Amino acid sequence: MIKIQNLKKRYAQITAVDDLNLTIQEGEIFGFIGPNGAGKTTTIKMMGGILAPTSGSVMICGINMGKDPENAKRRIGFIPDRPYLYEKLTGMEFLRFISGLYGLDPSQFQKKAETYLELFSLTEWSHDLIESYSHGMRQRLIMASAFLHEPQVIIVDEPMVGLDPMAVVLVKNLFKRFAEKGRSIFMSTHSLHVAQDLCHRIGIIHKGKLIAVGTLDELRQNTHHKDADLEKVFMALTIQEEHNPGAGAGIES
Numbered sequence: 001m002i003k004i005q006n007l008k009k010r011y012a013q014i015t016a017v018d019d020l021n022l023t024i025q026e027g028e029i030f031g032f033i034g035p036n037g038a039g040k041t042t043t044i045k046m047m048g049g050i051l052a053p054t055s056g057s058v059m060i061c062g063i064n065m066g067k068d069p070e071n072a073k074r075r076i077g078f079i080p081d082r083p084y085l086y087e088k089l090t091g092m093e094f095l096r097f098i099s100g101l102y103g104l105d106p107s108q109f110q111k112k113a114e115t116y117l118e119l120f121s122l123t124e125w126s127h128d129l130i131e132s133y134s135h136g137m138r139q140r141l142i143m144a145s146a147f148l149h150e151p152q153v154i155i156v157d158e159p160m161v162g163l164d165p166m167a168v169v170l171v172k173n174l175f176k177r178f179a180e181k182g183r184s185i186f187m188s189t190h191s192l193h194v195a196q197d198l199c200h201r202i203g204i205i206h207k208g209k210l211i212a213v214g215t216l217d218e219l220r221q222n223t224h225h226k227d228a229d230l231e232k233v234f235m236a237l238t239i240q241e242e243h244n245p246g247a248g249a250g251i252e253s
Contacts, residue, residue: 001153004023017208020055020210029179038205048073061075085133099148101215143171201215
């Protein structure tokens, strides 16, 4: 569903993402973690077609994002960490705007919009201006908009920021059901417990380089913490990388 090949992004003398290679399969929830400034958001933006890579490619469902961005973007639902919403629109108007961008059949819009507004507990405020929404409500609305056109891939940066505990449970269950349908989720997050609970595999990026990738058990094998949670494994691998750069752990080509 997602294939990243030799992806690189340079800013003057700084390499934000350095020769990244990853394949995300159908039905997989993939977690992408790393320290601040490691290159997570830059990677997400290149995957979503917001930022052009210096070199390399992103394939979405076999479509090259660089060569055919319109068709590639039709396959994804993109949830940024700081979404921009048109505050003078109501929630329903915003969803109608998004459905137009994706070419959703107008006859299907109302039912789909009502379904996702109800799912994200926004029905009561669907005709209120977005400027009156709380941060959590805005986050739920952008998620509703990402699922509206039934994408094959969800690309999400910090999905749980600003959500209350009930909304976090809702989103976790939604992501699991989405993957069970054979679709894929690429999720960047600082919430390591969320990544541990949800993700089939996890990739760790550090200073622009992918230093480890695998299941939690596979990542544990590269540390001295055989029964540790993801937080301890993450700390061990990043410290190991600081002392022995380029050693890698379970890197896929």
